[in-house]
Amino acid sequence: MEESLYREIEEIIEKYREEETPLLCVLQEVQEKFHYLPRNVLGYIAKKMNVPSSTVYGVATFYSFFETNPVGEYVIRVCKSTPCHVQGAFNVLQALKRELGLKEGETSKDGKFTLEVTSCLGVCGVAPAMMINDVTYGNLNDERVREILALYRR
Amino acid sequence: MFYRTHVLVEMTSSSVAFGAAQVKEALEREIERVGLKNEVKVLETGSFGASLPSPFVVIYPDNVIYAPLRVQDVRRVVEEHLLKGRVVRELMLAGGLEWKTSEFAFPFPLAKETRVVLRNSGFIDPLNIEDYIARDGYMALAKVLTEMTPQEVIEVIKRSNLLGRGGAGFPTGLKWEFTYKAEGQEKYVVCNADEGEPGTFKDRLILEGDPHSILEAMAIAGYAVGAREGYIYVRAEYPQSIRHLEEAIRQAGEYGFLGENILGSQFSFWVKIRKGAGAYVCGEETALLESIEGKRGEPRVKPPYPPQKGLWGKPTVINNVETLANIPPIILRGPEWFKSIGTPTCPGTKVFTLTGNVNNLGLIEVPMGITLRELIFEIGGGVRGGHGLKLVQTGGPSGGTMTPDLLDVPMTFDTLPKYNSALGSGALTVVDDTHCIVDVVKSFGEFFLHESCGKCTPCRIGNKRIVEILEKISEGKGTLDHLEELLHLGRNMKMTAFCGLGQAAPNPLLRCLEFFREEFETHVKEKVCPAGTCQLKSLQRTVR
Numbered sequence: 001m002e003e004s005l006y007r008e009i010e011e012i013i014e015k016y017r018e019e020e021t022p023l024l025c026v027l028q029e030v031q032e033k034f035h036y037l038p039r040n041v042l043g044y045i046a047k048k049m050n051v052p053s054s055t056v057y058g059v060a061t062f063y064s065f066f067e068t069n070p071v072g073e074y075v076i077r078v079c080k081s082t083p084c085h086v087q088g089a090f091n092v093l094q095a096l097k098r099e100l101g102l103k104e105g106e107t108s109k110d111g112k113f114t115l116e117v118t119s120c121l122g123v124c125g126v127a128p129a130m131m132i133n134d135v136t137y138g139n140l141n142d143e144r145v146r147e148i149l150a151l152y153r154r
Numbered sequence: 155m156f157y158r159t160h161v162l163v164e165m166t167s168s169s170v171a172f173g174a175a176q177v178k179e180a181l182e183r184e185i186e187r188v189g190l191k192n193e194v195k196v197l198e199t200g201s202f203g204a205s206l207p208s209p210f211v212v213i214y215p216d217n218v219i220y221a222p223l224r225v226q227d228v229r230r231v232v233e234e235h236l237l238k239g240r241v242v243r244e245l246m247l248a249g250g251l252e253w254k255t256s257e258f259a260f261p262f263p264l265a266k267e268t269r270v271v272l273r274n275s276g277f278i279d280p281l282n283i284e285d286y287i288a289r290d291g292y293m294a295l296a297k298v299l300t301e302m303t304p305q306e307v308i309e310v311i312k313r314s315n316l317l318g319r320g321g322a323g324f325p326t327g328l329k330w331e332f333t334y335k336a337e338g339q340e341k342y343v344v345c346n347a348d349e350g351e352p353g354t355f356k357d358r359l360i361l362e363g364d365p366h367s368i369l370e371a372m373a374i375a376g377y378a379v380g381a382r383e384g385y386i387y388v389r390a391e392y393p394q395s396i397r398h399l400e401e402a403i404r405q406a407g408e409y410g411f412l413g414e415n416i417l418g419s420q421f422s423f424w425v426k427i428r429k430g431a432g433a434y435v436c437g438e439e440t441a442l443l444e445s446i447e448g449k450r451g452e453p454r455v456k457p458p459y460p461p462q463k464g465l466w467g468k469p470t471v472i473n474n475v476e477t478l479a480n481i482p483p484i485i486l487r488g489p490e491w492f493k494s495i496g497t498p499t500c501p502g503t504k505v506f507t508l509t510g511n512v513n514n515l516g517l518i519e520v521p522m523g524i525t526l527r528e529l530i531f532e533i534g535g536g537v538r539g540g541h542g543l544k545l546v547q548t549g550g551p552s553g554g555t556m557t558p559d560l561l562d563v564p565m566t567f568d569t570l571p572k573y574n575s576a577l578g579s580g581a582l583t584v585v586d587d588t589h590c591i592v593d594v595v596k597s598f599g600e601f602f603l604h605e606s607c608g609k610c611t612p613c614r615i616g617n618k619r620i621v622e623i624l625e626k627i628s629e630g631k632g633t634l635d636h637l638e639e640l641l642h643l644g645r646n647m648k649m650t651a652f653c654g655l656g657q658a659a660p661n662p663l664l665r666c667l668e669f670f671r672e673e674f675e676t677h678v679k680e681k682v683c684p685a686g687t688c689q690l691k692s693l694q695r696t697v698r
Binding site for chain 1: 167172349353354389390391428431432434447450466508511515516583585597598
């Protein structure tokens with residue numbers, strides 16, 4: 001890893017120095033920068049924050065928004081909880097799989113998209129729904145999925 | 155600056171999904187183009203209520219609603235209505251509803267709606283503290299700091315009999331009292347905004363539409379229990395809630411409602427936001443505390459309860475967003491007023507979210523004690539497509555399963571447990587009779603399998619086995635023994651799981667096995683799915 005990246009991580013840790021137990025905040029911000037949390041980065045964070053690396057790794061693998069493997073530029077999270085399920089979430093997932101040529105948990109070869117399923121996004125009023133990074137899309141059907149993907153393919 | 159007209163654009167995560175942001179942009183662009191920039195102001199507001207078309211735009215003070223307003227129609231509205239003063243009738247909300255404001259009531263066709271928690275949502279610009287102040291915002295905090303002792307505040311909340319709106323329904327006043335009485339210099343107030351229960355989005359709309367009400371309530375709680383610091387734990391899926399809260403905290407600090415010596419009193423209070431990272435179990439209060447402490451969000455052993463040993467081992471009061479939103483009105487209007495709404499044992503209102511196969515999706519705030527029939531058939535407009543009602547899951551997967559025979563039970567924290575159900579968070583997921591029960595129960599099971607934190611075996615392995623068996627049944631490989639095994643697993647999980655989530659996980663399964671026994675048996679005996687929506691459908695076709 002490049003020297004400058006380590007410096008950026010140090011800056012993030014420094015930013016939260018005043019906070020009590022800021023591990024989650026640090027991991028969130030580091031992931032925002034690098035899109036995922038590589039193992040050597042986790043080790044470096046552990047060393048700098050003086051926390052056992054097993055703890056850091058345990059936290060990073062516990063929460064579904066933390067990625068320990070490389071992900072695409074756009075992470076698509078399709079809700080499959082019951083309110084979306086009974087409104088056709090299965091078909092939306094099929095449409096996404098077909099359009100992207102990906103299975104759940106896979107990333108496209110060009111590094112653009114990662115497809116994941118998730119629990120309730122809290123927008124059940126417009127079910128079925130999905131999130132692409134931090135933008136929410138609702139009332140999905142095959143056509144809407146194609147339109148939305150076109151926006152990100154440009 | 156004085157504006158003659160305000161254009162209110164509903165801006166919630168759901169309306170954004172319908173293009174509300176683009177409509178707002180277009181409105182601003184067109185208003186500037188026609189030279190009305192100094193006369194007309196475009197504001198973002200929170201949710202206007204249940205089942206309204208989106209994007210939803212109100213012209214104030216004209217009381218004209220344009221909904222759904224599409225980007226291509228914005229120019230006409232601006233040129234005709236705002237510039238020339240001619241209402242564009244054909245773009246108005248069907249039925250030509252009149253929009254009137256009156257305190258705590260919202261006279262939409264939703265006659266039963268009573269707004270306490272959502273009193274400001276849709277009426278104010280959540281990003282402008284002055285809007286909140288104009289509607290008695292921070293008055294309750296001022297009253298508490300100048301006229302009341304902490305004990306008096308706790309007494310008022312206790313007398314109001316406000317029950318925790320996160321799902322468990324524990325008396326809020328008692329929680330505050332326990333925390334107040336607990337030994338210790340340092341205490342904390344935590345707002346649980348980790349709303350993960352599928353079908354629930356009430357907290358999101360409160361946070362997006364009225365963030366200051368939560369900050370005010372947290373400060374009041376802090377004064378009552380003797381805390382100087384509060385944390386709001388918001389789930390990562392709610393970026394807009396986080397943005398609104400950040401701005402609200404900044405403004406409240408600027409105006410002196412948060413920080414050192416609030417309103418010149420001896421009381422100081424700060425609020426910080428902690429963002430979740432996608433773990434349903436963190437909605438469990440002790441798991442949430444673990445998460446704030448930077449650990450894996452695994453529940454703790456109780457007792458000790460958080461009022462004794464909470465955040466960093468210090469006494470902590472944890473309240474849900476909706477619970478907190480009730481606090482300022484109770485302080486201002488008194489416990490007797492609060493008790494005049496709802497039922498004697500469960501006073502106040504409840505925000506319900508209507509989801510699934512119902513005609514009108516959305517949220518509605520109504521007095522406690524309303525029946526499911528009123529909620530689904532009057533407010534919700536009935537089951538979509540004219541289908542029959544199969545079941546309603548209340549309070550999400552960990553709540554209760556209501557079958558059509560229970561439509562007239564009053565919805566309160568105390569009545570539903572008598573029917574093996576629970577009010578929970580107020581989520582209502584309507585499932586119509588075109589759905590297969592095995593498929594629906596499997597969808598609940600998959601949720602718990604995905605979200606089990608893995609700490610205890612009954613939950614970690616139990617949910618896995620439940621999903622596996624349900625899969626076998628829907629593949630036509632089920633036996634009657636499997637149904638017995640499901641019952642056995644479910645009952646054991648209920649008795650032995652470590653936390654409330656694991657204990658609640660088998661609830662829908664157990665209830666459905668009882669009520670829909672016949673449909674399960676048809677699956678395993680005849681290898682046929684009567685509804686035809688699980689994987690057996692194709693099997694059924696090849697057999698015939």
